């Protein structure tokens with residue numbers, strides 16, 4: 001087996017990955033509640049994967065109701081080393097048409113009704129989000145997308161909106177002026193939480209629509225999104241299989257594996273032990289490194 005265990009968060013239209021072998025379902029529970037669904041653990045070749053459908057099988061959860069803390073905690077507890085998020089996205093740029101895949105490298109977070117951190121009173125951490133995705137994983141994902149036959153844009157800024165309603169036309173124009181390239185409802189706080197969990201994270205979006213900024217095109221409706229997703233789901237699945245081929249045998253350490261060394265600022269003597277205990281696998285490494293093992 002290679003040293004990677006890739007957590008895959010499947011977005012709208014992606015509720016399973018057929019290529020997984022030796023699969024088992026894991027019922028997970030976390031201090032934040034249950035993740036979106038049972039985890040599907042398996043392998044492709046000699047790479048381990050843990051798959052989680054973001055909205056639950058059957059698409060039961062709205063973007064606001066997706067428990068991103070539970071999802072990331074469950075993937076960390078299942079031994080994931082890295083996380084690949086797959087999402088449906090609207091395009092805010094002419095040159096990113098429906099069908100195109102975008103490897104996101106920046107975010108603007110406009111979500112307002114979500115829990116955005118594992119940390120808080122008694123255990124305070126401030127991780128950097130200047131570079132919110134892992135460049136190594138993102139590059140491999142872009143290569144895998146091309147091998148799967150997709151047209152891939154290797155960079156793009158993702159505007160995370162609260163939803164569940166789509167944007168007004170004025171908002172869509174505003175986000176374009178802000179420099180956003182694509183729009184979705186789920187990339188945040190998922191990316192922030194992955195960083196807090198010391199999990200290198202990459203997000204590949206499948207463009208399903210032009211949102212509503214174009215005067216010459218129909219504005220986004222959910223049936224258009226679903227039709228585009230159906231057309232692209234097979235490519236997304238083969239992207240995952242190609243990623244398994246491309247991952248190097250040895251997983252060199254990433255700086256993201258140890259971000260809490262700097263970011264966790266509460267002194268051991270003043271730490272809320274119960275809070276630290278509830279965080280379990282999120283802080284186990286850094287506390288052990290600081291001599292606070294046993295929490």
Ligand SMILES: CSC[C@H]1O[C@H](OP(=O)(O)O)[C@H](O)[C@@H]1O
Pocket residue numbers: 010011012013054055062063086087088089163184185186187222225
């Ligand atoms: C089904 S249309 C809107 C829905 O699709 C995207 O979901 P995901 O990011 O999980 O693929 C978008 O963010 C909205 O949640």
Ligand SMILES: Nc1ncnc2[nH]cnc12
Pocket residue numbers: 088089090091161166167183184185208209210211212220225
């Ligand atoms: N236009 C759009 N806005 C928000 N989320 C989306 N997901 C797919 N298309 C979208």
